Amino acid sequence: METIAFYNLKGGVGKTTTAVNIAWQAASEGVATLLWDLDPQGAASWLLNSQQKSLAPKKLLTGKTPIGKLVKSTDYANLDMIAADLSMRHFDALLAQQQEKGRDDLIRQLVAPFAEQYQLIVLDCPPSFSLLSEQIFKTADALFVPLVPTPLSLRTFEQTRDFFKEHQLKAKRLHGFFNMVDRRRTMHRVMLAHPPKILKNRLETVLPYSAMVEKMGEYRAPLGCFAANSPIAKSYQQMWHEMRALLSEFSGGQA
Protein backbone atom coordinates (compact mmCIF):
# COMPACT_ATOMS: atom_id res chain seq x y z
CA MET A 1 0.00 0.00 0.00
CA GLU A 2 1.16 3.51 -0.81
CA THR A 3 -0.17 6.58 0.93
CA ILE A 4 -0.05 9.84 -0.97
CA ALA A 5 -1.18 13.25 0.22
CA PHE A 6 -2.16 16.36 -1.67
CA TYR A 7 -0.93 19.13 0.52
CA ASN A 8 -0.27 22.83 0.39
CA LEU A 9 -0.41 25.36 3.17
CA LYS A 10 -1.82 27.67 0.53
CA GLY A 11 -5.52 27.42 -0.24
CA GLY A 12 -7.28 27.14 -3.57
CA VAL A 13 -4.32 25.79 -5.54
CA GLY A 14 -5.79 22.47 -6.70
CA LYS A 15 -5.27 19.94 -3.90
CA THR A 16 -8.82 18.61 -3.96
CA THR A 17 -9.46 18.59 -7.69
CA THR A 18 -6.14 16.85 -8.31
CA ALA A 19 -6.70 14.36 -5.46
CA VAL A 20 -10.13 13.43 -6.86
CA ASN A 21 -8.94 13.06 -10.44
CA ILE A 22 -5.81 11.12 -9.52
CA ALA A 23 -7.74 8.78 -7.19
CA TRP A 24 -10.31 8.18 -9.94
CA GLN A 25 -7.59 7.66 -12.57
CA ALA A 26 -5.77 5.09 -10.42
CA ALA A 27 -9.05 3.30 -9.63
CA SER A 28 -10.08 3.26 -13.29
CA GLU A 29 -6.82 1.44 -14.04
CA GLY A 30 -7.66 -1.25 -11.50
CA VAL A 31 -5.83 0.08 -8.42
CA ALA A 32 -7.85 -0.49 -5.23
CA THR A 33 -8.01 3.09 -3.97
CA LEU A 34 -9.32 4.83 -0.86
CA LEU A 35 -9.68 8.61 -0.83
CA TRP A 36 -9.78 10.11 2.66
CA ASP A 37 -11.15 13.65 2.75
CA LEU A 38 -9.51 15.30 5.76
CA ASP A 39 -10.84 18.79 5.11
CA PRO A 40 -13.95 20.08 6.96
CA GLN A 41 -14.90 21.87 3.73
CA GLY A 42 -15.72 18.38 2.44
CA ALA A 43 -15.05 19.42 -1.15
CA ALA A 44 -13.71 16.05 -2.29
CA SER A 45 -16.71 14.34 -0.70
CA TRP A 46 -19.03 16.73 -2.46
CA LEU A 47 -17.33 16.32 -5.84
CA LEU A 48 -17.66 12.55 -5.57
CA ASN A 49 -21.26 12.84 -4.47
CA SER A 50 -20.52 10.98 -1.27
CA GLN A 51 -23.10 10.81 1.46
CA GLN A 52 -21.77 10.78 4.98
CA LYS A 53 -23.56 11.25 8.22
CA SER A 54 -21.68 13.15 10.88
CA LEU A 55 -18.27 11.59 11.40
CA ALA A 56 -17.89 11.99 15.15
CA PRO A 57 -14.11 12.36 14.85
CA LYS A 58 -13.69 12.01 18.60
CA LYS A 59 -15.04 8.47 18.48
CA LEU A 60 -12.70 7.72 15.60
CA LEU A 61 -9.63 9.00 17.43
CA THR A 62 -10.47 7.29 20.70
CA GLY A 63 -11.08 4.01 18.91
CA LYS A 64 -14.82 3.86 19.69
CA THR A 65 -15.66 3.90 15.99
CA PRO A 66 -13.45 1.63 13.89
CA ILE A 67 -12.27 3.57 10.85
CA GLY A 68 -13.55 0.85 8.52
CA LYS A 69 -17.09 1.87 9.46
CA LEU A 70 -16.56 5.27 7.83
CA VAL A 71 -15.60 3.86 4.45
CA LYS A 72 -18.23 4.22 1.74
CA SER A 73 -18.14 2.98 -1.80
CA THR A 74 -18.43 5.55 -4.58
CA ASP A 75 -20.15 5.35 -7.96
CA TYR A 76 -16.83 4.16 -9.39
CA ALA A 77 -15.25 0.70 -9.40
CA ASN A 78 -12.18 0.31 -7.13
CA LEU A 79 -12.75 3.72 -5.52
CA ASP A 80 -13.94 4.03 -1.92
CA MET A 81 -13.86 7.08 0.27
CA ILE A 82 -14.01 8.45 3.78
CA ALA A 83 -16.02 11.61 3.45
CA ALA A 84 -15.70 14.75 5.57
CA ASP A 85 -18.06 17.33 6.89
CA LEU A 86 -17.88 20.26 9.27
CA SER A 87 -17.48 17.92 12.24
CA MET A 88 -13.84 17.65 11.09
CA ARG A 89 -13.24 21.27 12.15
CA HIS A 90 -12.32 20.11 15.66
CA PHE A 91 -9.99 17.38 14.43
CA ASP A 92 -6.85 19.24 15.32
CA ALA A 93 -7.91 19.92 18.89
CA LEU A 94 -8.85 16.26 19.26
CA LEU A 95 -5.49 15.17 17.88
CA ALA A 96 -3.82 17.47 20.42
CA GLN A 97 -5.75 15.81 23.28
CA GLN A 98 -4.60 12.42 22.08
CA GLN A 99 -1.03 13.64 21.68
CA GLU A 100 -1.01 14.68 25.34
CA LYS A 101 -1.76 11.05 26.11
CA GLY A 102 1.28 10.01 24.11
CA ARG A 103 -0.65 9.04 20.99
CA ASP A 104 1.18 11.18 18.47
CA ASP A 105 1.02 9.01 15.38
CA LEU A 106 -2.71 8.46 15.06
CA ILE A 107 -3.18 9.15 11.37
CA ARG A 108 -0.55 6.60 10.47
CA GLN A 109 -2.12 4.09 12.87
CA LEU A 110 -5.56 4.69 11.39
CA VAL A 111 -4.33 4.20 7.85
CA ALA A 112 -2.13 1.14 8.48
CA PRO A 113 -4.87 -1.56 8.56
CA PHE A 114 -6.07 -0.52 5.11
CA ALA A 115 -2.99 -2.22 3.66
CA GLU A 116 -5.01 -5.45 3.52
CA GLN A 117 -7.64 -3.95 1.27
CA TYR A 118 -6.17 -1.07 -0.69
CA GLN A 119 -3.12 -0.46 -2.84
CA LEU A 120 -3.42 3.32 -2.74
CA ILE A 121 -4.59 5.74 -0.05
CA VAL A 122 -5.10 9.33 -1.20
CA LEU A 123 -5.30 12.02 1.47
CA ASP A 124 -6.92 15.33 0.60
CA CYS A 125 -5.53 17.79 3.14
CA PRO A 126 -6.91 21.10 4.37
CA PRO A 127 -4.88 24.25 3.65
CA SER A 128 -3.19 24.59 7.01
CA PHE A 129 -0.08 23.98 9.00
CA SER A 130 -1.37 22.06 11.97
CA LEU A 131 -0.96 18.98 14.06
CA LEU A 132 -2.99 17.15 11.43
CA SER A 133 -0.60 18.21 8.68
CA GLU A 134 2.39 17.19 10.82
CA GLN A 135 0.89 13.73 11.22
CA ILE A 136 0.17 13.58 7.50
CA PHE A 137 3.81 14.51 6.82
CA LYS A 138 4.85 11.45 8.85
CA THR A 139 2.28 9.16 7.26
CA ALA A 140 2.49 9.83 3.54
CA ASP A 141 4.99 7.97 1.38
CA ALA A 142 4.83 10.91 -1.01
CA LEU A 143 3.33 14.39 -0.76
CA PHE A 144 2.24 16.18 -3.91
CA VAL A 145 2.12 19.94 -3.69
CA PRO A 146 0.18 21.87 -6.33
CA LEU A 147 1.83 25.16 -7.19
CA VAL A 148 0.52 27.97 -9.33
CA PRO A 149 3.72 29.28 -10.90
CA THR A 150 4.17 32.44 -8.82
CA PRO A 151 6.81 33.55 -6.32
CA LEU A 152 4.28 33.38 -3.46
CA SER A 153 3.58 29.72 -4.19
CA LEU A 154 7.27 28.99 -4.14
CA ARG A 155 7.57 30.71 -0.80
CA THR A 156 4.98 28.44 0.81
CA PHE A 157 6.68 25.41 -0.74
CA GLU A 158 9.95 26.60 0.77
CA GLN A 159 8.31 26.98 4.19
CA THR A 160 7.09 23.40 4.02
CA ARG A 161 10.47 22.14 2.82
CA ASP A 162 12.18 23.99 5.70
CA PHE A 163 9.75 22.47 8.18
CA PHE A 164 10.63 19.01 6.88
CA LYS A 165 14.33 19.70 7.27
CA GLU A 166 13.97 21.13 10.77
CA HIS A 167 11.96 18.11 11.89
CA GLN A 168 14.16 15.44 10.31
CA LEU A 169 11.45 14.53 7.82
CA LYS A 170 12.64 13.39 4.39
CA ALA A 171 12.10 16.43 2.17
CA LYS A 172 12.60 14.40 -0.98
CA ARG A 173 9.12 12.98 -0.40
CA LEU A 174 7.81 16.45 -1.30
CA HIS A 175 6.96 16.68 -4.96
CA GLY A 176 5.74 20.02 -6.24
CA PHE A 177 3.82 20.24 -9.48
CA PHE A 178 2.58 23.15 -11.50
CA ASN A 179 -1.17 23.65 -11.76
CA MET A 180 -3.40 26.22 -13.46
CA VAL A 181 -0.62 27.00 -15.90
CA ASP A 182 -1.45 29.69 -18.42
CA ARG A 183 1.29 29.91 -21.02
CA ARG A 184 0.03 33.31 -22.15
CA ARG A 185 1.39 34.68 -18.89
CA THR A 186 5.05 35.61 -18.95
CA MET A 187 5.64 34.67 -15.32
CA HIS A 188 4.24 31.18 -15.93
CA ARG A 189 6.33 30.68 -19.07
CA VAL A 190 9.51 31.86 -17.36
CA MET A 191 9.03 29.66 -14.30
CA LEU A 192 8.33 26.60 -16.43
CA ALA A 193 11.35 27.26 -18.61
CA HIS A 194 13.59 27.88 -15.58
CA PRO A 195 12.15 25.95 -12.64
CA PRO A 196 13.77 26.99 -9.35
CA LYS A 197 16.24 24.52 -7.79
CA ILE A 198 13.99 23.98 -4.81
CA LEU A 199 11.58 22.14 -7.12
CA LYS A 200 14.11 19.56 -8.26
CA ASN A 201 11.82 16.70 -7.17
CA ARG A 202 8.82 18.17 -8.95
CA LEU A 203 6.60 16.21 -11.30
CA GLU A 204 7.30 16.86 -14.97
CA THR A 205 3.59 16.76 -15.79
CA VAL A 206 2.09 20.22 -15.83
CA LEU A 207 -1.64 20.82 -15.38
CA PRO A 208 -2.88 23.63 -17.62
CA TYR A 209 -5.51 26.13 -16.58
CA SER A 210 -8.79 24.70 -17.87
CA ALA A 211 -12.37 25.80 -17.36
CA MET A 212 -13.29 22.08 -17.49
CA VAL A 213 -11.98 21.65 -13.94
CA GLU A 214 -14.67 23.97 -12.62
CA LYS A 215 -17.26 21.81 -14.38
CA MET A 216 -16.48 18.96 -12.00
CA GLY A 217 -18.69 20.88 -9.58
CA GLU A 218 -21.56 20.90 -12.07
CA TYR A 219 -21.33 17.19 -12.87
CA ARG A 220 -20.13 16.26 -9.41
CA ALA A 221 -17.83 13.76 -11.04
CA PRO A 222 -14.16 13.31 -11.92
CA LEU A 223 -13.11 14.77 -15.26
CA GLY A 224 -12.50 11.41 -16.86
CA CYS A 225 -16.23 10.68 -16.53
CA PHE A 226 -17.55 13.59 -18.56
CA ALA A 227 -14.59 14.93 -20.58
CA ALA A 228 -12.29 11.96 -21.01
CA ASN A 229 -10.75 13.30 -24.21
CA SER A 230 -10.06 16.81 -22.96
CA PRO A 231 -6.40 17.87 -22.68
CA ILE A 232 -6.78 18.37 -18.91
CA ALA A 233 -8.15 14.82 -18.40
CA LYS A 234 -5.16 13.52 -20.37
CA SER A 235 -2.86 15.57 -18.16
CA TYR A 236 -4.30 13.99 -15.00
CA GLN A 237 -3.84 10.57 -16.59
CA GLN A 238 -0.24 11.38 -17.44
CA MET A 239 0.33 12.74 -13.93
CA TRP A 240 -0.94 9.51 -12.37
CA HIS A 241 1.43 7.51 -14.56
CA GLU A 242 4.31 9.69 -13.42
CA MET A 243 3.28 9.27 -9.77
CA ARG A 244 2.89 5.51 -10.21
CA ALA A 245 6.48 5.32 -11.45
CA LEU A 246 7.63 7.11 -8.26
CA LEU A 247 5.78 4.81 -5.86
CA SER A 248 7.49 1.58 -4.90
CA GLU A 249 4.25 -0.47 -4.67
CA PHE A 250 3.79 0.01 -8.40
CA SER A 251 7.31 0.31 -9.71
CA GLY A 252 9.75 -1.16 -7.21
CA GLY A 253 11.19 2.39 -7.00
CA GLN A 254 11.51 4.89 -4.20
CA ALA A 255 8.95 7.62 -3.52
Ligand SMILES: Nc1ncnc2c1ncn2[C@@H]1O[C@H](COP(=O)(O)OP(=O)(O)OP(=O)(O)O)[C@@H](O)[C@H]1O
Ligand atom coordinates in the same frame (compact mmCIF):
# COMPACT_ATOMS: atom_id res chain seq x y z
N1 LIG B 1 -6.09 23.19 -13.63
C1 LIG B 1 -7.09 24.00 -13.26
N2 LIG B 1 -7.64 24.86 -14.13
C2 LIG B 1 -8.65 25.69 -13.77
N3 LIG B 1 -9.19 25.73 -12.54
C3 LIG B 1 -8.67 24.88 -11.61
C4 LIG B 1 -7.61 23.99 -11.92
N4 LIG B 1 -7.32 23.28 -10.79
C5 LIG B 1 -8.17 23.73 -9.85
N5 LIG B 1 -8.99 24.68 -10.33
C6 LIG B 1 -10.05 25.42 -9.64
O1 LIG B 1 -9.46 26.14 -8.57
C7 LIG B 1 -10.30 26.14 -7.43
C8 LIG B 1 -9.56 25.54 -6.25
O2 LIG B 1 -9.30 24.16 -6.54
P1 LIG B 1 -9.27 23.10 -5.36
O3 LIG B 1 -10.53 23.13 -4.58
O4 LIG B 1 -8.85 21.81 -5.97
O5 LIG B 1 -8.08 23.71 -4.50
P2 LIG B 1 -7.65 23.33 -3.01
O6 LIG B 1 -6.18 23.58 -2.95
O7 LIG B 1 -8.13 21.98 -2.65
O8 LIG B 1 -8.46 24.42 -2.18
P3 LIG B 1 -8.61 24.47 -0.57
O9 LIG B 1 -7.29 24.98 -0.08
O10 LIG B 1 -9.75 25.41 -0.35
O11 LIG B 1 -8.89 23.06 -0.10
C9 LIG B 1 -11.55 25.34 -7.81
O12 LIG B 1 -12.55 26.25 -8.19
C10 LIG B 1 -11.09 24.50 -8.98
O13 LIG B 1 -12.14 24.21 -9.88
Ligand SMILES: [Mg+2]
Ligand atom coordinates in the same frame (compact mmCIF):
# COMPACT_ATOMS: atom_id res chain seq x y z
MG1 LIG C 1 -9.28 21.37 -1.00
